[in-house]
Amino acid sequence: MATIFAVGVGPGDPELLTRKAERVLRQADVILAPVSNPSEASVALATIRGFLDESRQEVIVHQFPMTSDKARLLHAWQEAAALIAVRAEDGKDVAFVTIGDPLFYSTFIYLQRILREICPQIPIEIVPGISSVNAAAAAAGIPLVEADEKMAVIPATAGVEKIAEALARFETVVLLKVKPVFGDILELIRQTGREQSTVFVERVGSDRQKVLTDFAEIAAHAPDYLSLMIIRCSC
Amino acid sequence: MATIFAVGVGPGDPELLTRKAERVLRQADVILAPVSNPSEASVALATIRGFLDESRQEVIVHQFPMTSDKARLLHAWQEAAALIAVRAEDGKDVAFVTIGDPLFYSTFIYLQRILREICPQIPIEIVPGISSVNAAAAAAGIPLVEADEKMAVIPATAGVEKIAEALARFETVVLLKVKPVFGDILELIRQTGREQSTVFVERVGSDRQKVLTDFAEIAAHAPDYLSLMIIRCSC
Incomplete structure (x- = not known):
């Protein structure tokens, strides 16, 4: 069965990824990277770009707006969770990348809650990162x-x-x-x-x-x- | 000039080392690993053994006793600092390895204080680890x-x-x-x-x-x- 990975990529230096994060990112079928502003590059994606093979892997950049508007945030999380779930249900390993650690003030915490509701049968593995x-x-x-x-x-x-x-x-x-x-x-x-x-x-x-x-x-x-x-x- | 590295190796899984930790450990001339009990193996050393070349690198296991006796602890730190300093002054890159992160409840904090006193001219670089x-x-x-x-x-x-x-x-x-x-x-x-x-x-x-x-x-x-x-x- 496919696995959903939450990969902590550390503070932004590609050398501060763990060996496990590098392996998971090289093997994944789909990479989903967050960006707060569509006009800016994703910091997480910039950190890991050197490990990806975009001819083989699907790379999705998804916007999570910097806002305190709960409804807008929830909408962005639900969209991202749906993008992940549909691919994982299709048998693809999906890696969501996050700066720092996925369980320490990260967007992934919200995503995880939604994913456990909408696709509880798909395992989620957390790869910790340097905070x-x-x-x-x-x-x-x-x-x-x-x-x-x-x-x-x-x-x-x-x-x-x-x-x-x-x-x-x-x-x-x-x-x-x-x-x-x-x-x-x-x-x-x-x-x-x-x-x-x-x-x-x-x-x-x-x-x-x-x-x-x-x-x-x-x-x-x-x-x-x-x-x-x-x-x-x-x- | 030689550098003293404090390398956080994470919780004990070799895959949870950072890429930087792996590089530093492969390049270092000397590895110093702590052990709390001479009859037990060093957890930090067991975590990194696969990255070492003991035909080229000097690997030292040094005991830091599990005690609240300040005098005994200080003696162990001073001995370790001297082992590191003499090699770094001789132009060798020395890596002290520590489980978790070197600045989060680690023995390295004490060592760093002593090293800054006894060899203030030698740079110390910290490689953070997964805590x-x-x-x-x-x-x-x-x-x-x-x-x-x-x-x-x-x-x-x-x-x-x-x-x-x-x-x-x-x-x-x-x-x-x-x-x-x-x-x-x-x-x-x-x-x-x-x-x-x-x-x-x-x-x-x-x-x-x-x-x-x-x-x-x-x-x-x-x-x-x-x-x-x-x-x-x-x-």
Whole structure:
């Protein structure tokens, strides 16, 4: 029977794919890659293009709009799930590719729910990928957590109070999507005295990767949408 | 100049190495692999053995004892750092291998501090690896976090109060090293009504991998040292 694969391709550097991801992508009959804007290239597809044989494999680029409109999002997921299900039911192995890891803030989580409803008989295999958190720590060369330390991962969009709470309780706080509340975050870091143990990483794994460790430089920077911060305790 | 590499080899399945990890390990002059007990094989070394050429590469297995005795640990780290530094200063590329990711609860974090002191001129490059958290979620096929959800990662040895606090504030709580406080954790899960959204994963990525999703089965199980739990909100 055909299998549906969710393949984490890591942060965007083709060398950070796992060997398993490479094998699955070379063997799959169909590759479905997400794009948020039809005028832009798919980052996931750009990362894996070197492993594909487009004369043999069907490559579909599907748009998942960047919107908070639930109805539009659901429509995009349902369309993608249908594209996958019809091919898998036809006996074809389909690989859905996702930046980072498929179960860590990825569109695949929604797709998986729909797929389990519309084609419960088709097995889904997850190929984990290097998440932006591990990739950013590696790029900056700074530890995430050691020994009995605790780590909180928070999308900054969850709100400034949640960030403040985590800073009070966790040795390491990783903030994702920092752009919309960047000023508030900088203020919290100053208040908690963590200026010297904060790292800012933008577009990790890409040609445009930026790693800032100097707090004055971080504070002067206008962050990109794909930015994260690792805030360590100053103890 | 020679480079010191810290190579995350993932959870133990050779296919979950990144392509970069494979390249670095094939090219390195020296491989240093940790072992916790001299009578056992190194899990990291077993994972990568297929990529090595022991006729050309020097492979060193170094013991890092499982102890809370700081003096003994420090001695083991200093010895390992010296083994690495002397070879790197001699112009050899040295790869230290670590299960999972080198900056996520890894021995390498301590080694890195010592290396930066004793040979600050030698560059250190980190090759991130698939962490047990992402590997366990993939094995179980369950989401870690989506949208604005927050995730806490807690070594269960941090104490039951910390776990209870996290369960009250985070949609997803990942507990590592659950063995010593397994009974207390089960009780907390019952109290917070999360029996239906708890997954237990033992020795992920190995031949002895076990994934349990039924709470009665989890509660009846005697966990191994390398066990983790992913506890999702029941909402």
